[in-house]
Amino acid sequence: MRFGNKVAVHLTVFEMKEALMDYLEKQGLEKLGSHLNNNKWQLDFLVRQKYWLLTLDGEIKTEDEFDA
16 A cells, blocks of 8 residues: 555555455355455446446345344
């Protein structure tokens, strides 16, 4: 991880994936974090809604714990 100008944080793809997996685990979504680890993924910023969108490839079973 590298910090510059006290504003920008530069993360590698590996660091971002690890951070997302840690977040999902802390939210009680370990299976989803494992799915992220084993499949292709993409992170986009939706400017108008001001949200980040995490897109995961592959299939995953829907269970009660994934309902939000």
